[in-house]
Amino acid sequence: MKIATWMTTPHLQHAEIAHDCGFSNIVLDIEHGSFDLGALDMFIGFLKARGIGVHAKVLGPSMEAVQQALDFGADSVIIPHIEGAAHAEAVCACAKYPPLGKRSFAGGRCMGFQRQSDDYFPAENARTRCWPMCETAGALEEIEAILALPTVDGIFLGPSDLSLSRGRPNYHFTEADREDIAQVAAACKAAGKEWVMPGWRADEREFVRGLPLKPVMMVVGPQLGLIRAAFEGLAGALKAEGLR
Template sequence: MTMLKQKFDTATDVVGAWLSIGHPTVAEVTAAQDFDFVLIDTEHTPLGLQTVENMSRSVDAADGDTETIVRVPSNDPVRIKRVLDIGVAGVMVPMVESAAEAERVVDAVNYPPNGIRGVASGRAAEYGDDFQEYVTEANGSILTIVQIETQSGLDNAAEIAAVEGIDAVFVGPADLSANLGIFGQWENDRLTAAIETVLDAGAETNTPVGTLVVDPADIELRVDQGFDYLIVGKDTSHLSSANEAIRQRYETAVSRQAGTSSTED
């Protein structure tokens, strides 16, 4: 079992960071900030396997205990297999809508006889040096997270969370609001009720429930709502907001200086 999977089993303050920029330096700088994990998104980015592998290496090279989760594009056992062969700590699978779909995720993550994952001596198995030991011990060691993002997922939330082998559930706020016909209406009562449905399902099955927070001002809200873990911030959003803030600060300083010069004249 990875250290991260143990944290999800026992801790209540697990925190991660979202990575969409496909560069190892971004991964390394982020991992050095003592997050429990970074999530590398391959659903809505052009990132390929080689890039993900190099980002994972950078996370491993950083000081601290940060581990890597990869969000795969879909519930595809081939994609899941290839990501796991890189040697990451876990996977997140989007758009899971039923217990049967969640069971297929678990099957894809596990080797036979517990699942259908193909056996190979990749980076996860030290390129063959640790082959037999890795294959023997891998089952049950990989953090497995599924996303609930649709009405069907909400309707089946408790059954999804109860599937053996599902370690955590994740609320995708953007897709969920879009599927409910209230995209971006973060304060809408229907979205709040939907979130509570997933949180209740997690509490009922003792399955951690998390979500993404892009605006730092929303952290307290999500903690107060009862989320068990959060992904706080996104690399592209940090870059954008920091650049805007420092540009505005410069413009304010220049404007102030211009005003002072005018007064002195």
């Protein structure tokens, strides 16, 4: 199982420190973060130069958002706001070159800034991962049909939005939340496909490790949460020293 950390701002030193501490995969939250196109292009190039796996949670379920992340060199795209199988079919096709999908040709970083041989396109389709998110009640209801799509390599679970979409007041990793997570994992196992889980807490990580199909990657350590935790720890230490 790969372990990734989560970034919402294109901070080079944060990524360097994460990599130096052993994190060789990073999820970029473009949807909720502060990545404009110029920063995204620069940041993905920087991460790839350091040998870091780049997993882009794109701005939204659109062809442009999916293709831009892949063209800049992302190893996988995580597509939010999927409402069901028909929606997933239309959007996930943008992540794969024809004849499998409808991804457009681009001659940038993803192609080494040069023309490639004919076998590049099927090889790139197999190498890059397309992970639509299961974060809506509609996506969960049609999870088997979504996983049956040839353009879908697996599922990225969004437990917080899924809990809200299912009519619960918030995500607290309740029994109902655990049932939803287990349902997604079981569907992926039955389809022979992978899944990814953000495991912010130890009890979440322990739970998913006990499922019949473990996630191919677990995401930990949200960037801004780590910064806040560091400042809270420092503030607590200063208070104990009588300096606050």
